[in-house]
Amino acid sequence: MDQVQLEICQRHGTKFMPSEETYKVGISESALRGELPLNGLRHPPESGTTGWFIWSGEWSDDPAFFKPLHLYHLKENCPAALPFMALPPGWRFLVAADYEDVWSDNTLLNI
Template sequence: MRIRPEAGTCGWYIWAGEELSEADDFFVPLHVAHLDDWEPLLLPYLGLAPGFRFLITEDYEDVWFDPRLLENRE
């Protein structure tokens, strides 16, 4: 999922697996330079604008806009 970029980040939050955790340490920083080694399937999607989500596997692709990602989170 991609939120609005802030504080020098690109806004992408990427996870693998089926469940999203609310734990503070669930997401860890990963520089885009390492994505090709971590999971090259992601690379074509990084140009999506804030507000987009995607779900992919080797055999499945779903891309959609989620306006809730652009709402203020204060």
């Protein structure tokens, strides 16, 4: 998977910044069910987290919307997100059927 992640970073002209597999992402139940479109954004990592938040459907500010999940569990629970997990903080992705978008969002760095 690292090669696919590296290629995505190279294609978008950004640093390759993978996280430790034991670090956690925040993920919605809808993303765990495999619903599309799948969205992801990365804040700066802190305290054993990757900085990634992954969701499907509408964003919610409900504190229970995102569940913690170790990065290594994405292989089974949300494989569509894995190719993007080495994008650095300040990046987003959107995946739908036959569609992929990746872009920089510097507002994610101002937390």
